[in-house]
């Protein structure tokens with residue numbers, strides 16, 4: 446099971462406990478609920494010198510979803526898992542719309558002005574706002590989890606493949622076979638270099654095989670420069686032919702492949718600037734940060750027989766991964782970045798005419814859009830995220846509810862939560 450976080454009355458994180466134990470503490474009145482998402486209880490006493498088991502927070506940053514897992518390295522238990530969805534494109538859209546509104550406003554009733562000298566400059570380490578928001582989301586959650594759990598180390602997937610492992614002199618005749626760690630690194634590297642397409646026919650989204658340009662049968666080596674990717678039909682048709690003979694009728698394809706082969710190993714560091722920026726900022730937490738590669742993650746996941754999900758990928762990041770990952774009953778908390786609303790006071794229709802004016806206040810009767818409330822109506826009890834109106838009729842999903850039936854469970858914090866889904870473990 447996903448465990449419940451526990452803090453003592455001095456807000457010191459203690460060992461997470463099984464939900465049954467948390468329920469007992471709550472019903473006996475020894476603890477109270479501190480936070481709904483992630484579920485955290487606060488003890489009504491101080492624990493002097495608690496014996497905590499250190500946990501490792503593992504991250505698999507992705508462009509849409511970041512996997513988060515809290516793993517106990519000593520016994521391999523996954524204590525908590527989450528999947529954090531970012532709002533990369535929503536950020537760009539809202540900045541675009543802000544720009545359009547501003548431009549319209551500033552150009553209204555003004556005389557012509559000469560363009561000003563561009564005296565603006567971007568700071569070093571500047572990232573586009575959509576990427577910055579992804580980083581901010583991850584860092585928010587690292588800080589939050591550090592508050593509720595005894596976290597002693599961090600792990601992050603930094604690169605797709607380990608360049609050092611590929612260039613290592615001992616493995617110049619690279620072992621490309623599936624099943625070895627180098628095999629996974631090689632595959633990840635090839636997938637990246639050949640853009641996940643068959644080199645011969647250009648097909649995408651098909652299972653690809655590692656293919657020798659100069660065939661093994663004719664003395665070709667396993668060197669990474671002799672490898673490419675091909676779909677099964679192409680691989681079989683080529684057989685043991687030389688590439689020049691095989692592509693006799695397609696000289697441009699031959700030219701492209703030979704040019705691609707000669708390209709040097711691309712520097713993996715340039716692949717993803719956000720991940721490197723994330724590493725720099727994770728270091729400021731003062732915890733040891735371990736880095737892993739995508740090839741290693743895949744290798745760890747496959748050797749431990751785990752299905753592919755974002756949170757299990759996160760649990761498999763890095764060399765510290767325990768031999769057995771115990772994840773029975775763990776259901777990830779789905780966290781979606783929802784933003785804090787916008788400042789636009791007048792919304793327009795698609796022609797730019799004013800449609801609706803916003804109220805100056807963001808709250809009504811103490812509620813705000815994004816609050817998670819418990820609703821107790823005569824018809825039943827349920828919980829969810831609300832959107833307020835400036836009259837006593839709030840929206841939850843597609844239902845209108847009067848605030849007199851509501852009790853706030855958690856204040857709006859810019860995220861929407863979902864704790865559901867099938868249990869992947871059984």
Ligand SMILES: [Zn+2]
Pocket residue numbers: 643644645646647648675676677678679680
């Ligand atoms: Zn093909």
